[in-house]
Amino acid sequence: MSEIVQTESEFNEQPLVKVDNLVKHFPITRGLIxxxxxxxxxxxxxxxxxxxxxxxxxxxxxxxxxxxxxxRTVLGLxxxxxxxxxxxxxNVGESSKKEILVIRRKAQMIFQDPYASxxxxxxxSAIIGEPLRVHKIIxxxxxxxxxxxELMLLVGLSPRLINRFPHEFSGGQRQRIGxxxxxxxxxxxxxxDEPISALDVSIQAQVVNLLEELQDKFKLTYLFIAxxxxxxxxxxxxxxxxxxxxxxxxxxxxxxxxxPLHPYAQALLSAVPIPDPKKDRARQRTILTGDVPSxxxxxxxxxxxxxxxxxxxxxxxxxxxxxxILTGHWTACHAV
Amino acid sequence: MNSKLIEVNNLSTRFHIAEGxxxxxxxxxxxxxxxxxxxxxxxxxxxxxxxxMSxxRLIPIPPGEISSGSAVYRGQDLLxxxxxxxxxxxxxxxxxxxxxPMTSLNPVLTVGRQIGESLxxxxxxxxxxARDRTTEMLEQVGIPAAGERLGDYPHQFSGGMRxxxxxxxxxxxxxxxxxxxxxxxxxxxTIQAQIVELIKRLREQLGMAIIWITHDLGVVAGLAERxxxxxxxxxxxxxxxxxLYEKPSHPYTLALLAALPRVDRRRDKRLHSILxxxxxxxxxxxxxxxxxxCNFAIQRCQEENPSLESIAPGxxxxxxxxxxxxxxx
Numbered sequence: 001m002s003e004i005v006q007t008e009s010e011f012n013e014q015p016l017v018k019v020d021n022l023v024k025h026f027p028i029t030r031g032l033i034x035x036x037x038x039x040x041x042x043x044x045x046x047x048x049x050x051x052x053x054x055x056x057x058x059x060x061x062x063x064x065x066x067x068x069x070x071x072r073t074v075l076g077l078x079x080x081x082x083x084x085x086x087x088x089x090x091n092v093g094e095s096s097k098k099e100i101l102v103i104r105r106k107a108q109m110i111f112q113d114p115y116a117s118x119x120x121x122x123x124x125s126a127i128i129g130e131p132l133r134v135h136k137i138i139x140x141x142x143x144x145x146x147x148x149x150e151l152m153l154l155v156g157l158s159p160r161l162i163n164r165f166p167h168e169f170s171g172g173q174r175q176r177i178g179x180x181x182x183x184x185x186x187x188x189x190x191x192x193d194e195p196i197s198a199l200d201v202s203i204q205a206q207v208v209n210l211l212e213e214l215q216d217k218f219k220l221t222y223l224f225i226a227x228x229x230x231x232x233x234x235x236x237x238x239x240x241x242x243x244x245x246x247x248x249x250x251x252x253x254x255x256x257x258x259x260p261l262h263p264y265a266q267a268l269l270s271a272v273p274i275p276d277p278k279k280d281r282a283r284q285r286t287i288l289t290g291d292v293p294s295x296x297x298x299x300x301x302x303x304x305x306x307x308x309x310x311x312x313x314x315x316x317x318x319x320x321x322x323x324x325i326l327t328g329h330w331t332a333c334h335a336v
Numbered sequence: 337m338n339s340k341l342i343e344v345n346n347l348s349t350r351f352h353i354a355e356g357x358x359x360x361x362x363x364x365x366x367x368x369x370x371x372x373x374x375x376x377x378x379x380x381x382x383x384x385x386x387x388x389m390s391x392x393r394l395i396p397i398p399p400g401e402i403s404s405g406s407a408v409y410r411g412q413d414l415l416x417x418x419x420x421x422x423x424x425x426x427x428x429x430x431x432x433x434x435x436x437p438m439t440s441l442n443p444v445l446t447v448g449r450q451i452g453e454s455l456x457x458x459x460x461x462x463x464x465x466a467r468d469r470t471t472e473m474l475e476q477v478g479i480p481a482a483g484e485r486l487g488d489y490p491h492q493f494s495g496g497m498r499x500x501x502x503x504x505x506x507x508x509x510x511x512x513x514x515x516x517x518x519x520x521x522x523x524x525x526t527i528q529a530q531i532v533e534l535i536k537r538l539r540e541q542l543g544m545a546i547i548w549i550t551h552d553l554g555v556v557a558g559l560a561e562r563x564x565x566x567x568x569x570x571x572x573x574x575x576x577x578x579x580l581y582e583k584p585s586h587p588y589t590l591a592l593l594a595a596l597p598r599v600d601r602r603r604d605k606r607l608h609s610i611l612x613x614x615x616x617x618x619x620x621x622x623x624x625x626x627x628x629x630c631n632f633a634i635q636r637c638q639e640e641n642p643s644l645e646s647i648a649p650g651x652x653x654x655x656x657x658x659x660x661x662x663x664x665x
Contacts, residue, residue, distance in 0.1 A: 273554030
């Protein structure tokens with residue numbers, strides 16, 4: 001009994017993933033022979049969060065807010081411009097190539113588009129077996145196929161289909177192949193980048209339930225990136241809302257959805273349709289005007305101020321501080 | 337008062353392709369009154385778009401074939417009139433807005449010219465009048481500095497703005513019926529809310545009827561008066577919007593609503609998932625198309641396809657089962 005208590009407190013004190021002030025800028029260059037940098041896309045501009053072991057953190061926001069860039073930078077797929085990323089006590093930025101390989105075994109990714117993320121010329125056996133081969137986990141081909149069959153069963157695919165090609169599967173089945181591939185190297189942490197947004201409603205639930213079952217079974221930790229706020233409330237323990245490269249609010253899911261503090265989070269939540277006609281008609285909506293500004297030249301001060309319904313003088317001048325308003329409920333807003 | 341604007345009866349559309357025949361739409365009937373909004377809900381491949389394309393006579397024949405049915409718009413059967421007569425109706429009386437504004441707008445023509453074209457063709461306006469009306473339409477759909485943007489090309493607009501341009505183009509001739517095919521699916525949720533509000537406002541101003549096609553049961557809840565749910569080329573349930581969400585009576589509608597997480601509710605359990613995948617449309621329908629995935633299915637469902645029958649005023653379902661008791665109706 002005391003042992004369990006100990007591990008539990010360890011969960012909270014030692015998060016699996018720690019991201020501190022992460023910055024990722026993409027340079028914009030001009031000139032063919034003599035390239036010079038003329039600016040940068042500030043895709044991620046100072047993002048801080050942690051994910052506990054076995055926890056699911058949701059990262060929501062609209063297209064272009066930088067949520068996918070966060071996911072990819074955390075896994076070291078893009079080198080970070082600044083800040084630190086620690087996965088299972090290893091610093092991703094300062095690791096040697098060898099160490100990065102070890103991190104890559106522990107940290108995997110599931111992609112949005114199940115049509116583009118599987119090589120069309122590879123069989124399922126090659127696709128799911130790739131991490132086993134690359135990381136030299138199983139070198140014998142026969143044994144590897146045996147493990148691939150196991151993984152296929154695990155994600156609800158018939159092992160008989162092991163020599164088929166991706167085009168022979170439906171969208172939902174392809175996403176299952178992507179999940180099996182991510183699981184192959186026994187990871188601790190998986191970044192799920194919009195894993196269900198390309199799927200039909202009836203198939204979305206299947207994939208979400210599969211992800212939850214696997215999390216229970218293998219104590220997985222997820223960073224769940226999505227724009228579907230209803231699904232995020234369902235699957236995530238805590239949720240972070242991004243706008244134009246920064247996190248504007250972060251809280252436990254029910255706290256965030258029932259008591260959003262940042263005006264952007266409030267507007268975002270009020271825009272989500274509810275499948276209940278009476279409730280939907282009675283609802284007060286905050287309709288934002290205009291579009292998200294360009295991340296090349298983000299607005300001064302608070303990035304949301306040009307569209308904010310409660311904008312004050314200070315908002316265009318000073319960047320609001322990232323503060324903990326209630327226990328575990330963080331936001332950056334001058335009006336809160 | 338309650339006059340029918342369009343009445344689609346027993347429409348069936350097939351495609352003859354190398355692999356065989358695709359049974360895309362199988363005996364669909366719909367009707368809509370002046371100024372009303374009907375939502376047609378279903379997943380990819382359920383035939384919702386093909387139904388609308390058939391009505392608009394936009395199905396390429398061959399490989400397509402409209403094998404039965406009629407679509408009577410103000411006394412005229414759209415499926416029987418000549419192409420020249422259809423061109424008078426298409427764009428002027430019935431307009432369409434598509435899902436992807438980037439592929440539906442011509443990238444090499446200015447926005448002003450694309451909107452103005454339908455005004456000049458359908459209403460015989462001259463250049464100046466068309467220009468003024470185009471500016472007015474762009475203002476109405478909320479494009480800032482509309483007059484200055486007439487000379488801009490589609491790529492110079494953002495996704496939400498492009499969809500506004502599409503709406504302005506569709507509404508330029510003040511149509512009686514707007515067919516909106518997933519107009520907000522490619523957009524972010526805050527932009528989707530903007531577009532939905534815009535269409536609601538324009539609906540009141542112009543008094544047009546709307547057929548809103550979507551896969552999202554959330555969006556249409558606050559928008560439509562009636563909802564038709566499609567599956568595998570059939571309408572499986574139709575009802576007034578409140579009834580459909582409060583008393584869903586077809587197992588498919590029920591399952592679809594249960595598979596949807598809610599932004600306004602705390603999570604209590606796992607989502608209900610619908611087993612299996614949508615049916616293969618290359619096989620001629622036999623029995624209820626939903627039977628292989630249905631929790632309630634009985635022997636009869638495999639053998640006979642139920643037709644739409646009324647279970648309450650204005651509420652029809654195509655099912656042998658009473659979902660409240662779980663037994664046959």
